[in-house]
Amino acid sequence: MTRLAPSDVMQLRKDFPILDQEVNGHPLVYLDNAATSQKPRAVIDAITHHYERDNANIHRGVHTLAQRSTQGYEGARTKLARFLGATDSREIVFTRGTTEAINLVASAFGPTVLGAGDEILVSEMEHHSNIVPWQLLCERTGAKLVMAPMDDRGQIDMAAFRERLSARTKIVALVHVSNALGTINPIEELVELAHTAGAHTVIDGAQAAAHLAIDVAALGCDFYATSGHKMFGPTGIGALWARAELLEAMPPWQGGGEMILTVTFEGSEYNEIPHKFEAGTPNVAGAVGLGATVDYLETIGMERIAAWEHELLEHGTEVLSTIPEIRLIGTAEKKAGVLSFLVEGVHAHDVGTILDLEGIAVRTGHHCAQPVMDHFGVAATTRASLAFYNTKEELDALGAGLRKVLEVFA
Amino acid sequence: MSDLRELYQTTILDHSKTPRNFGKLETANRTAAGHNPLCGDRLTLYLEVDGGVVRSAGFEGSGCAISTASASMLTEAVTGKSVSEAETLFQTFHQWVAGSGEADLFSDDATGLGKLAVFGGVREFPMRVKCATLAWHAMSSALAGDGATVKTE
Numbered sequence: 031m032t033r034l035a036p037s038d039v040m041q042l043r044k045d046f047p048i049l050d051q052e053v054n055g056h057p058l059v060y061l062d063n064a065a066t067s068q069k070p071r072a073v074i075d076a077i078t079h080h081y082e083r084d085n086a087n088i089h090r091g092v093h094t095l096a097q098r099s100t101q102g103y104e105g106a107r108t109k110l111a112r113f114l115g116a117t118d119s120r121e122i123v124f125t126r127g128t129t130e131a132i133n134l135v136a137s138a139f140g141p142t143v144l145g146a147g148d149e150i151l152v153s154e155m156e157h158h159s160n161i162v163p164w165q166l167l168c169e170r171t172g173a174k175l176v177m178a179p180m181d182d183r184g185q186i187d188m189a190a191f192r193e194r195l196s197a198r199t200k201i202v203a204l205v206h207v208s209n210a211l212g213t214i215n216p217i218e219e220l221v222e223l224a225h226t227a228g229a230h231t232v233i234d235g236a237q238a239a240a241h242l243a244i245d246v247a248a249l250g251c252d253f254y255a256t257s258g259h260k261m262f263g264p265t266g267i268g269a270l271w272a273r274a275e276l277l278e279a280m281p282p283w284q285g286g287g288e289m290i291l292t293v294t295f296e297g298s299e300y301n302e303i304p305h306k307f308e309a310g311t312p313n314v315a316g317a318v319g320l321g322a323t324v325d326y327l328e329t330i331g332m333e334r335i336a337a338w339e340h341e342l343l344e345h346g347t348e349v350l351s352t353i354p355e356i357r358l359i360g361t362a363e364k365k366a367g368v369l370s371f372l373v374e375g376v377h378a379h380d381v382g383t384i385l386d387l388e389g390i391a392v393r394t395g396h397h398c399a400q401p402v403m404d405h406f407g408v409a410a411t412t413r414a415s416l417a418f419y420n421t422k423e424e425l426d427a428l429g430a431g432l433r434k435v436l437e438v439f440a
Numbered sequence: 441m442s443d444l445r446e447l448y449q450t451t452i453l454d455h456s457k458t459p460r461n462f463g464k465l466e467t468a469n470r471t472a473a474g475h476n477p478l479c480g481d482r483l484t485l486y487l488e489v490d491g492g493v494v495r496s497a498g499f500e501g502s503g504c505a506i507s508t509a510s511a512s513m514l515t516e517a518v519t520g521k522s523v524s525e526a527e528t529l530f531q532t533f534h535q536w537v538a539g540s541g542e543a544d545l546f547s548d549d550a551t552g553l554g555k556l557a558v559f560g561g562v563r564e565f566p567m568r569v570k571c572a573t574l575a576w577h578a579m580s581s582a583l584a585g586d587g588a589t590v591k592t593e
Contacts, residue, residue, distance in 0.1 A: 054443070377504035379479050380448075383565060387444050395479050409480030409502065438448055439457075439505070 034338040045070040056389025064415030076322035106321030115245030127268035128236040129159040131255035136163035138283040146172030184211035184360040206238035210399040211360030212368025243332035263323035267316030277303040284309040349429040367416030378410040446561035456505035461515035465498035474578035485578040511575035
C-alpha cells in the first residue's frame, strides 16, 4: 500500500468543504479534531440524499421509502461491524455516541456482574465519560471504583495495574487512545490481564476509530464504544460493539417501540439483539451518514491514515520542541496525533484566543479529563489534535502562532 | 493584530503580569470565591468593609490574563467606594463588557468606568466575557455576605 503523500492530502482536503475558508482573515487551520472532526462531502451528501429521497421510519413500513430507509440504516450497521472487525452485525448497537454506549453497558450489564464490595477498575487517564457512569453504577450497587495510575509520560503503570486487579474486579474500563494525552494504550495486553483476573472489559474507542485500524476480535475485549462525529461522521450517532452472547444475556436498557416483539398488559416479549437495545425511532440519518463515513475511510485506508498522522505528529512534536517556553504534556512511547502542551507564563485560554485570531482552532481547558490535569498539577492545557487532512504547513503555522503568543506576553 | 491589541491592551497585560493587591487580605471581613469550571480558574476575593465603605481589597488565585487583570483592577477600583457605588460599578462594567445578552444592547457609555474601560475589547470575544466578570461576581457575592462560591456556569 502506498503511503499518503502531501499531494494526496491536498487532494483529500478538497473533500471537506469546511476546510476551504478563512477565519479572522487567515486560512482556517483546524487542529481540534479530538473534540470533533470535519465531515467530507460524501457524508454530507448521504445525509441530504436520505432526507431528500429516502426518509421514512424504519423496520415496519412496507412501502418503498421505508424499505430504503431500513436498508440505509441496517446497511450502515453492517459496514460499521466490518470496519471494527466484528463478524456479526447483530453485535453493533447504535447509540447517540460513545458516552451513551458506555452508559448502556454500565446500566444494563453492570448490575448483572457487580455486587456490594466488587470493584470496577479504570485508568487515571480516562475521559469523564468513562468515569462518571461507573461512579453512578457504584452508587447503585455498592461496588467500588478503583483507579490504575499512569506514569509521568502518560502511560498506564503496568505493575500498578496488575496489582490493582483482583478477584473482586468485575469490570475493567479503559480508554484506547487518550483524548488529553494521545497515549495509545496496549489494549490487547490489558484485556488479557483483566480476563485472566475474571473481569469483563469495556474499551472507550472514541479517539481511536478515526485514527487507527480497529479489530475488536484481535483486541479481545468484551465491549467497544465508539462515536460517529469523532470519525468524520455526524453528531448524535455512535455505537456499542459487544459480543453477541453478552448482548443476548443482558436485560434491555430503555423500553419503548422497536425493542419489543409483543406487548400486552401482562408483559412484553423483547426483540432480538441488537434491536432490544434500540428503543424508539433511532437516528436513521445519522446512521446513514456514519455508513457513508465508513465507505469514505475505507477508500483511503486506515493504515495509510495512521501512517500520515504519525508523520504529522513527529513534525508537530519537532515544531513545538524548537520553542523553549513550551512543555509537552503526554509523551508516551506509543502516541496518536494529540499535542497537549503548556506555554510558560501564559494561560491556555489566552493561547487559544490568540491562535484563533490567527485562524488556528485548538482546544484549551481540561479536556473532560480532570484527573489527568491533576496528575500533571495543571488546571488546563492547550491541545492541538490532528486528522489525516492536516498538513505539515499547518503545524508550522501553529508554531508561528505560538511565537506570536509569546510576543504578546513577552 | 488589531483585534488582538484591542483585547490584550497594554494595561491588561500589565495587570496580568503584575497583579495589584495580590494575596490574602488579613483585615478582610468579606470574602467570596469565584470558579470558572470551563477553564479551571479559581480566585478568592477579599474585602474589608467598614461603615458601608470598601476600605481595602485583595485577591488570590490563578487564571488567564483577562481574569487576573480584571481582578487586579477591581481591587483598585472599588477601594474607597461605598458598597452601593461598588455594586453600581459592577453593573456598569458588566454592561460594558457583556451587554445585556444582545450585541446591540452593548452600552456605549463608559462613564464612571475610568481605567476599566480597557475591557471593552472583550465584547468581541463572547467566550471570554466570563473571564472578565469572574472577580466582579465574587465581589458581589462577598458584599451580599452569603459567602457562596460563585460559578460562571
